[in-house]
Amino acid sequence: MRRRVFRIRSSVVEESVIVCAKDALRESACRGRAMVFTDSNVYALYRDTIERYFPGAPVHVMPAGEEHKTQDTLFALLGAMAAAELHRGDTLVCVGGGVTGDVGGLAAALYMRGIAFVQVPTTLLAQVDSSVGGKTAIDLNGVKNLVGAFRQPRRVLVDGRFLDTLPAREIRCGLGEIVKHGALCAPLFDTLWEGRDRLFDRTFLRTVVPANIAFKADVVRRDPDEKGLRKCLNLGHTTAHAFELCDAKLSHGEYVLVGMLFEGELARLHAPDCDHAFLERLRTLIVRVLGGVPQLPPAAEAAAFARLDKKNRSGDRIALTAPVKQGGYALLELDYGAYLRELTQIEARLREEIC
Numbered sequence: 308m309r310r311r312v313f314r315i316r317s318s319v320v321e322e323s324v325i326v327c328a329k330d331a332l333r334e335s336a337c338r339g340r341a342m343v344f345t346d347s348n349v350y351a352l353y354r355d356t357i358e359r360y361f362p363g364a365p366v367h368v369m370p371a372g373e374e375h376k377t378q379d380t381l382f383a384l385l386g387a388m389a390a391a392e393l394h395r396g397d398t399l400v401c402v403g404g405g406v407t408g409d410v411g412g413l414a415a416a417l418y419m420r421g422i423a424f425v426q427v428p429t430t431l432l433a434q435v436d437s438s439v440g441g442k443t444a445i446d447l448n449g450v451k452n453l454v455g456a457f458r459q460p461r462r463v464l465v466d467g468r469f470l471d472t473l474p475a476r477e478i479r480c481g482l483g484e485i486v487k488h489g490a491l492c493a494p495l496f497d498t499l500w501e502g503r504d505r506l507f508d509r510t511f512l513r514t515v516v517p518a519n520i521a522f523k524a525d526v527v528r529r530d531p532d533e534k535g536l537r538k539c540l541n542l543g544h545t546t547a548h549a550f551e552l553c554d555a556k557l558s559h560g561e562y563v564l565v566g567m568l569f570e571g572e573l574a575r576l577h578a579p580d581c582d583h584a585f586l587e588r589l590r591t592l593i594v595r596v597l598g599g600v601p602q603l604p605p606a607a608e609a610a611a612f613a614r615l616d617k618k619n620r621s622g623d624r625i626a627l628t629a630p631v632k633q634g635g636y637a638l639l640e641l642d643y644g645a646y647l648r649e650l651t652q653i654e655a656r657l658r659e660e661i662c
């Protein structure tokens with residue numbers, strides 16, 4: 308059996324162990340009794356698997372979708388945990404994408420002031436990103452992830468077979484984070500560049516998932532509280548969030564790709580030590596994943612949303628984490644007027660050059 312185990316060691320994440328294995332679900336990860344939390348889509352597809360690996364465990368199913376990442380779903384789960392008489396020594400097993408992991412992780416943080424939980428991520432995004440790092444949350448009053456807590460899972464069990472049932476759009480969404488990690492991690496970028504004709508091939512993706520987890524786990528281990536280094540994971544996110552808040556027609560991962568595309572071009576104008584050949588290759592990868600430049604709202608409309616970004620010191624100075632060279636990024640701060648003007652020019656140029 309091929310098996311990769313990453314141990315994350317730090318005072319904050321000392322207990323988490325990520326197992327990537329063909330038979331990851333066989334790992335005996337649970338302390339005490341297990342209760343399974345999943346969503347309706349995953350349960351429809353994997354009910355037998357869940358029953359086989361967690362026999363007799365109570366199962367609580369939330370309706371699938373980001374719109375259900377709410378207090379109602381959280382409290383329904385907490386109620387089910389109480390009804391199942393879960394105790395301090397028991398374990399909540401979250402089987403699903405980032406939504407299930409975020410809601411389940413928060414419930415585990417709250418129930419009896421904290422019980423163990425295990426992540427079994429079933430989307431590409433959850434496997435390479437959301438299940439690692441210990442961030443948990445629900446949305447409130449229309450604001451994403453407004454209420455949450457840091458709580459590290461006891462185990463993250465990653466099984467690549469879940470990718471077989473994932474629609475192409477969800478694969479593309481996960482690829483947004485994979486390309487982001489690649490821009491920040493030089494060896495991973497080489498792998499993605501070499502495999503650029505197979506980016507949607509599940510077999511290829513299964514080979515890059517462990518390197519993505521190792522990269523994110525290393526960043527989190529070095530900066531668990533997001534005081535410095537972890538901010539690199541915001542690459543492209545200022546512009547990604549601006550477009551996402553403006554029209555919300557694409558997935559988050561697709562907006563991350565769009566954000567990196569635009570911020571790579573902004574870096575060419577503002578970062579002195581840009582590697583233009585790398586930015587060209589990054590642009591090629593992004594456009595391949597997106598299949599062109601997607602339909603977006605006018606950049607001028609989106610730019611206004613960047614003024615609200617948490618990273619800005621004021622609404623007139625737009626803070627960006629932009630790609631500049633392979634394995635490197637730059638923290639830029641642009642005058643809002645320049646950001647607005649340049650974003651509009653970049654959009655026109657990209658459409659001319661790429662479409």
Ligand SMILES: NC(=O)c1ccc[n+]([C@@H]2O[C@H](COP(=O)([O-])OP(=O)(O)OC[C@H]3O[C@@H](n4cnc5c(N)ncnc54)[C@H](O)[C@@H]3O)[C@@H](O)[C@H]2O)c1
Binds near residue numbers: 346372437452
């Ligand atoms: N905690 C973090 O650090 C972190 C990081 C990034 C994103 N997130 C959060 O993650 C969420 C997005 O995660 P997501 O993209 O996984 O969304 P998701 O959990 O909604 O899953 C996407 C869709 O895929 C379905 N699905 C899941 N596994 C499947 C499978 N194996 N086969 C077929 N369908 C499957 C789900 O039912 C859902 O319809 C957002 O709420 C975001 O805020 C959290």
